[in-house]
Amino acid sequence: MIENEHRILVINPGSTSTKIGVFDHDRVIFEKTLRHDIEKLEQYTSIIDQYEFRKQAILETLDREGINISRLSAVCGRGGLLRPIEGGTYEVNKMMLNDLRRGFAGQHASNLGGIIAYEIAKGLNIPAYIVDPVVVDEMAPIAKISGLPSIERKSIFHALNQKAVARKVAEKYNKKYEELNLIVTHMGGGITVGVHQKGKVVDVNNGLHGDGPFSPERAGTVPAGDLVAMCFSGEFFREEVMKMLVGQGGLVGYLGTNDAVKVEKMIANDDEKAEIVYKAMAYQIGKEIGAASCVLKGKVDAIVLTGGLAYGKGFIQDISSYIDWIADIIVYPGENELQALAEGALRVLTNEEKAKVYPNNQIQLKVFN
């Protein structure tokens, strides 16, 4: 480790795994995905109850790898379902901890990121941060209007990866992120299409709760009247309907798998249903990107396609066939959220940015669950 460099531990909890990384400045020196046994996780009533188990798994791994945590400058976790806040790096504070613990806007594995980061950092007397949590809300007021006064559109999306790839694109163009108009589409288990106007995500579909294109395991927007009829049919409990929309919708609902690689194999074996469903997912993504280009009134510097699904060459070609007339398409397959967390913490540690204080008062705190 070079003198004056910062060593940062980053933590990204997912539904079945916790990804961790140790960075010297922006260089990764250790990275590991800790896979958690589903049966073990099912012993806990809620995600938040998994806190101690996951923290111990991280500390034991670092110990086994001979990483001396006393040399850390900061710990940074993926932020969760908090109050809506603008993008950036936030120091974990009491109010944030309370909101993460009680699941202010719901339960999500990333709620554990800030909590674990805080608990590890506290013992070492160093700061804990979160960066660009899923609730980053920079939506324009016009985009919040849903059409029903009692329901406001919410900004819940893959903010961390979207903002990180948007910054990469800016570097590629030798511009600042704040100078560009980009449409960034993250395509993983959930799919979100963000309209990045001069460094702010002014519109985006709520990737968690039924909005936008369907995805490997989520239904996206479905016809509202039919959904209401289903909810009141007496056949389903609320939890069952929610599970249908998030977890058992999309590819899982139609084809029984959330694995696009398997779907591509089904198509190669002449499975016509698999083919039309997979093509429909590309079609819905293309349609959403088209709508996003209207938000920018056609002034789009580039369209970025990222997330695991972006590894599928045929899938990317299908999407491109709908949108290649809009702007250049840049493909960044996969995600690099650990790097994005480290860079977010580093911007604060090197005084390039000031850590933001949670909650951000400029944003209305009204949340409709």
Ligand SMILES: Nc1ncnc2c1ncn2[C@@H]1O[C@H](COP(=O)(O)OP(=O)(O)OP(=O)(O)O)[C@@H](O)[C@H]1O
């Ligand atoms: N080589 C590939 N070709 C096509 N699809 C792929 C490939 N590799 C991964 N995928 C698909 O990408 C999807 C998972 O993406 P990703 O790993 O980004 O999701 P996640 O991290 O689980 O969820 P999220 O990104 O929503 O947080 C799966 O459907 C997977 O099959």
Ligand SMILES: CCCC(=O)O
């Ligand atoms: C949409 C927010 C992140 C996720 O897919 O869970």
